Amino acid sequence: MNISTLRLSRAPMRIIIATAVACGSLAIQAGAHAEVQVGNTWQKVRETGVLRCGAGITPPYVTRDAKTQQYGGLFTELCRGFARDVLHVKPEFVDTSWPNMIAGVQSNKWDLAMSLSYTEERAKAIKFSAPVVYSSVTFVYNKNNPKLKTPPKTVEDLDKPDLSVAVMSGSIADKAVGAGMKTTNVMRLPGTDETRLALMSKRTDFMADDSATNLIVVAAHPETLSVFQPKPELVPQPACFGMNKAISDADIDVLNKYIEEQRKNGSIDKLTKQAVDATVASDK
Template identity: 50%
Template structure:
């Protein structure tokens, strides 16, 4: 059963201007100066680096899903009243592509001090931390461990998506284990499943999906204290106006308060488990 984490919105709501959420609805974008270039172009471009269940893509049809994809689609179609286009990218380029105007929003981006130097962020959509999935039958991983020091040892390999928030987190954390940087989420999972890697470092919600899909062999370590406790949001360009952010933040705030984000997370996880045959 997916456990959804909640966080206080009180401090975030202070920054939302009066009138943006007057009766539980999102302010119309045409009432502000926000997103005029997007409306003129008639399309909202959403930068998409794959990270199930945040952002997913059907390999057969190319169609995007995942709860951040659904939110980006709803923001474009229902708030800005434009078409939505998903632009393929990866975690190494998710910030640079936004800076160079290849898309208008970067989806499912961890709000980190390093990234805040280059881009700006919406208010949080969901919290995040790094966990470590592993095969329960792997003798290198002590049963019931909660300490990173228990597996940060020579001869232990940890798979991670190159350029992701979890890559940066474990690069600073692990001193002796070998870090296996791979281009996609699928590559990291295959490395773990094929036993080329001993552990998989990923977002807590993503590893929860893996362990629920494969309970016969997969387990996850939730380190205490938490690793890279952050929040996941939309990334926007550094020069984005305050009015632009208020429109986007009002939309996110309403989606969280209404329970729609929780519903989308559950739906995304169900979709992934169905695809995995579970």
């Protein structure tokens, strides 16, 4: 599997990932935003003048520059565009961890949770937007690991007591590994940076994460790392925005209309490519 196979919808859509380029901000094409009747949530946001977006780092969907601490990535730019072009307010990014993402939506600490995978369990607690992208759980490993005499072909090849896998605590990958792997040692860490460092420092044998995140890691270190994608796909999930249960259907429709506009005008493709290129460049 190569980095051009990231899916942006149920129909296959190829993203041709160029070599790393300088990180820059790609403005979302505003397009023509028709006036839509909205409910109480967006009205309250307009009254405060700020759209709060819960940010858990998940490249290329949500990123943060190590030097400037500025947020970037596909969902970040969509949040900026929705705030600016539709609600006419300022975006505010609230740093959080994945175990706290749902609770933050429920307690109204942020208006939108970015890059949240839809599950039936989560849908009992919060509401979701239309899917922005689709992905699944994959595994990255060191090709020179002496424990791995041959590349893995099935998840069972990874499920051995002498192997370990690093996951981001509370993520879909964490739940998939916990449910499907019975003997592997699971290393639960706070975020993507920590799981990647555990793999690169050889403290773990595998890193389980979102397919797009893992493809970025491999693209930055093609000489040593490889990615294993189970067949059939492991926990294929749509990545969406998450919102409080109290939000009206009319307000969700406003956000969904914006997402669809960005898909049709090509912004989702462009923003994803830019985020991947910038992340790969920062890792080199």
